[in-house]
Amino acid sequence: MHIGRVVGNIVTAKMADGLDGFKLLIVEPLDHRQKPCGTPLVMVDKVQAGEGDLVYFTTGSEGAFAFDRRIDLLIDSCVTGIISAIDADNA
Amino acid sequence: MIICKILGPVTAAVKHDDYQGRAVFAVQEYNGGILHGHSFLALDCIGAGAGDIVMVNKEGGSSRIACGHSEACVHSTITALVDTIRSKE
Numbered sequence: 668m669h670i671g672r673v674v675g676n677i678v679t680a681k682m683a684d685g686l687d688g689f690k691l692l693i694v695e696p697l698d699h700r701q702k703p704c705g706t707p708l709v710m711v712d713k714v715q716a717g718e719g720d721l722v723y724f725t726t727g728s729e730g731a732f733a734f735d736r737r738i739d740l741l742i743d744s745c746v747t748g749i750i751s752a753i754d755a756d757n758a
Numbered sequence: 759m760i761i762c763k764i765l766g767p768v769t770a771a772v773k774h775d776d777y778q779g780r781a782v783f784a785v786q787e788y789n790g791g792i793l794h795g796h797s798f799l800a801l802d803c804i805g806a807g808a809g810d811i812v813m814v815n816k817e818g819g820s821s822r823i824a825c826g827h828s829e830a831c832v833h834s835t836i837t838a839l840v841d842t843i844r845s846k847e
Contacts, residue, residue, distance in 0.1 A: 668799035699784035733831035748773035755766025
């Protein structure tokens with residue numbers, strides 16, 4: 668899992684069946700000092716995160732497990748938490 | 759598994775059920791007293807704390823099983839507290 672910030676969202680004109688009806692967010696990966704550390708990813712939202720929220724996300728097939736353990740979904744990353752505090756800045 | 763140092767806790771007001779009741783820590787790969795790469799998050803399964811040197815299952819089924827559910831939406835878990843490291847490398 669990683670820390671990230673929601674920087675936007677995506678609306679699609681057409682989607683494969685395994686992605687239908689999901690809200691797609693653009694999230695920029697951050698490190699524990701909230702410095703960008705990777706290219707922004709598109710991921711599905713499970714916790715009603717909004718633009719500007721500091722979140723944590725899960726990648727890989729675990730992202731699809733966030734939705735009632737289903738394995739037929741075309742999801743490889745998912746927002747699983749909205750962060751309220753990071754106590755690791757001085758590490 | 760990889761050896762990491764725990765940088766500190768990351769608390770979330772809203773989170774998926776698989777994270778309820780467990781601590782999430784920012785961790786970073788640790789080798790020869792130096793931190794390497796970028797920090798990432800891991801779910802604590804053994805009661806570790808900030809500053810501890812631990813072993814992390816970074817991905818795969820074993821890290822999901824470590825937190826008690828083979829299909830949990832958890833990618834990395836802290837599975838051991840390191841006491842001593844003896845390595846020629």
